Amino acid sequence: MGLFTKTPKTRPVPTHIAIIMDGNGRWAKKRALPRTAGHIAGAKTFKEIAKYCNKIGLKYLTVYAFSTENWKRPKDEVEGIMNLLRDYLKDTENFKEDNIRLKFIGNLEPLADDIKELIKHNEETSADATGLQVQIAINYGGRDEITNAVKKIVASGVSPDEITEDLISQNLYTCDIPDPDFIIRPSGEYRLSNYLIWQSAYAEYWFSDVLWPDFKPKHLELAIDEFHHRNRRFGGV
Ligand code: FPP
DSSP: OOTTTSSOTTSOOOSEEEEEOOOHHHHHHHTTOOHHHHHHHHHHHHHHHHHHHHHTTOSEEEEEOOBTTGGGSOHHHHHHHHHHHHHHHHOOHHHHHHTOEEEEESOOTTSOHHHHHHHHHHHHHTTTOOSOEEEEEOSBOHHHHHHHHHHHHHHTTOOGGGOOHHHHHHTSTTTTSOOOSEEEEOTTOOOOTTSSTTTTTTOEEEEOSSOGGGOOHHHHHHHHHHHHTOOOOTTOO
16 A cells, blocks of 8 residues: 555656566476466465555556467466466456456457356456456467457558558557556566567566565565656657
8 A cells, every 4th residue: 555645746656567477387396286286376366466456556457367379388287277267257256346347358269168258247247347457368469469450450451551550559459458567577587478569668677586476565566666766768868
């Protein structure tokens, strides 16, 4: 609490935080547990961090839950992550009472029919929530998203000189969400992994060695505190 209220107006405050929830596998390995146990712990962390973001008045949070490349993982791990999503989508009561709006980004088409139904239901029932808006990225890939946007634009028949950055942004999954201004990646990796590659052109980045299941609100506080001190120039001086 208070991180936003204590901040002098001149300091930047993030509007949209995007998190790469990385390190679940290593967290499980350290404990000699199956990788899926790491994802279970990671899903718990996600819930805690989302609630915390809502409490401090953040407007948008986007988390990377499953990438277009993650299908390459062992079948039981993919099923484990899908089952976690299923469980989470069936149990939305906790989010409802927090006034959190839930949305999904990514190519949802290849997902199981029941998951697609649950997603639709959750998006519809939380549409009027006025607190934090959470995007969960599933079967999401930045290049895939841009490729699809190009396909849609070409199919609409616009001429080359009508193609603008705005038009491309409007054809992304995130068309109605401001670009993330802060990207957080725990677990000691320093890459974007195809996450929001168009949208994060001017984002600030924060990395940490903490594995995602161990990531606590105090780590987010540290990150946000550092964001307050970043000098954002957007290409200007
Ligand atoms: C990356 O860690 C994590 C994933 C590919 C899956 C993230 C999914 C969740 C946290 C659960 C999602 C559920 C909900 C309800 C949002 P990794 O497995 O690549 O970790 P490693 O690099 O240590 O192996």
